[in-house]
Amino acid sequence: MKAEILAVGTELLLGDVVNTNAQYISKQLAQLGIDVYYQTVVGDNAQRLEKTILNAFERADLIITSGGLGPTEDDLTKETGAKYFGKNLVLDQKAMDMLESFFKRLNRKMTENNAKQAYVPEGALVMYNKNGTAPGVITEENGKILVNLPGPPRELIPMFEEYVKPYLAKKQENIFVSRVLRVAKIGESEAENMVKNIIATQTNPTIATYVKGYEVVFRITAKAKNEE
Amino acid sequence: MKAEILAVGTELLLGDVVNTNAQYISKQLAQLGIDVYYQTVVGDNAQRLEKTILNAFERADLIITSGGLGPTEDDLTKETGAKYFGKNLVLDQKAMDMLESFFKRLNRKMTENNAKQAYVPEGALVMYNKNGTAPGVITEENGKILVNLPGPPRELIPMFEEYVKPYLAKKQENIFVSRVLRVAKIGESEAENMVKNIIATQTNPTIATYVKGYEVVFRITAKAKNEE
Missing domain, CATH: 3.30.70.2860 (Alpha-Beta Plaits)
Incomplete structure (x- = not known):
């Protein structure tokens, strides 16, 4: 299997954050025997993100993204992935429940834009997030696998361990x-x-x-x- | 000016090394007012490296690479850059002298393959390396600027400060x-x-x-x- 790693976030392009996620994911994929040919970082920009995904799927079977799953307007990764596969975003009730109880627990007001985090591409595997608000998703169709993980390493790493690793391990000879x-x-x-x-x-x-x-x-x- | 940052090295794709160079260069370019739209990592592979440079120059005026300037067979960055611009690699005598005295100082044998580090694209600005063996180069033609820096941060950072920063600052309004x-x-x-x-x-x-x-x-x- 050929993979590409795609980090999404303008903060990376500004040099505010080091892309440790790419290292972590690369290391994990190497152990699984999955070849990584490219790592890419792209900003929170719909058009460039879409182009990058199209381009990467021309070369690879698997794309693992980090970032861009949050509640704000410029969080576009899940939406762009759904568009690639021609899927609608649908409400995942468990994700919504977890989101609501997350805010209750923190005694914080849940603003309206947060709800978008509970919407996932139709038919996707939802990866529930125990360490933050944004669930991840895995969409697979016609031999193309898109894994969307949240950006913060303290959310990304446990989610990778729990969901992504066993999902990919099953496919590896x-x-x-x-x-x-x-x-x-x-x-x-x-x-x-x-x-x-x-x-x-x-x-x-x-x-x-x-x-x-x-x-x-x-x-x-x-x-x-x-x-x- | 639009820029892309391109790190070259299979060790990055294996997750052995974190790409701190991309962060450093991104931060420096942000201060210079140069927009970075993509960071890419590609392995020590001639074909993929060439494709990546072609692709990046379709979108950007400036590419800054790190890595792949060393003496071994899979160090290909300078060669690939020279090919893009249609330039021959020519001996830079000062670089060769520095290389020879570097090995003399360390009391190490200079093997034949080391000499390739002293060859630079014809007409390029040579950035002499006070902290390692591989000089960097800047090639500019027809509005396209290719900056090749060595991979180790202790070599890349002083070279950026001494050569690349003033070179680019002059172009910025x-x-x-x-x-x-x-x-x-x-x-x-x-x-x-x-x-x-x-x-x-x-x-x-x-x-x-x-x-x-x-x-x-x-x-x-x-x-x-x-x-x-």
Whole structure:
């Protein structure tokens, strides 16, 4: 399976926030043996978001988005995803109930625009949010899977663990395990020269070299059958 | 000016590294009043890198890349950039001298593949690297500017400060200053409701709301003439 990771939020394009979600999701997908070919960040802009989703689905089977599920006018991710699949947004009563009790618990007034968070693309799998207001959704049709996760990592990570990981694991024939070997005292070019033959001939496990900070690193990745 | 930020490196797509460079560069460009519409991460893959550059230059005037300037076979950023502009790579003697003395200083053997770092696109501005081996380059032609920076932040940041910032500042008519106002005790939707009229009518400064961790934030941005 080929995947792309798409973070939505102008705050990322302004440099106010580091995109740690992309790292977290990439790492998870690598373990599941799902190839990530692109990470993209796009602002809260309907037209560019739509283009990005169209473009990504031309290259990939799976898009995982983060952000843009909130209550405000510029939260557009779910709407844009629904449009891609030609789905209407319909009320999910459980999501609405959770939303209402969330505000009750915090003793906060629930403004009208909050209700939009309880609307989900028809037929989507709803991922209820225990750590915030916006549920996530998974829409799958014709071999294309769109996973919409909320932006805050404290919401995104538990939702990924609970819903997305098992959902994707079921589809994977193989899993992957990587070990990183830190190499001291030599540069990347020298290190690469040392393992050149292995890089060229070895297919399982594979080996790759790169520089991480001041270190040269060998990344060794083995593939095995997924028993799940 | 419209910009895109492009990080090159499979380690980012595997989730081994967080893309802090994108945040740093985005922040710098915001201050210069340069709009960033997309951040992209692509692996060390010639074909996808080339496609990404082509695609980005269809939408933007400026691309700033990080990574892929090293000595190994999969470091392809400079080569791909040169190809886009139809330029040959030529030896930069000063870069070669710096490279040789870098290895002498460290008492390390300079392997043959290191020499490729001293080759730059013909006519490019060479950004000498005081903190590593790979020089950066700026290529500008027909209104398209490609800035290639090395991946490690300890090399990228001083190079941006010394070369890229003044290079771009000269082209900017306006500069921008942002202040962030942290809002307590209310949710994003309620906060947005409070400033809805300002958002709709105000053009300088502008105001935007978003959630950052547990906080709601107002971002106020003012535009002024660049005196540089």
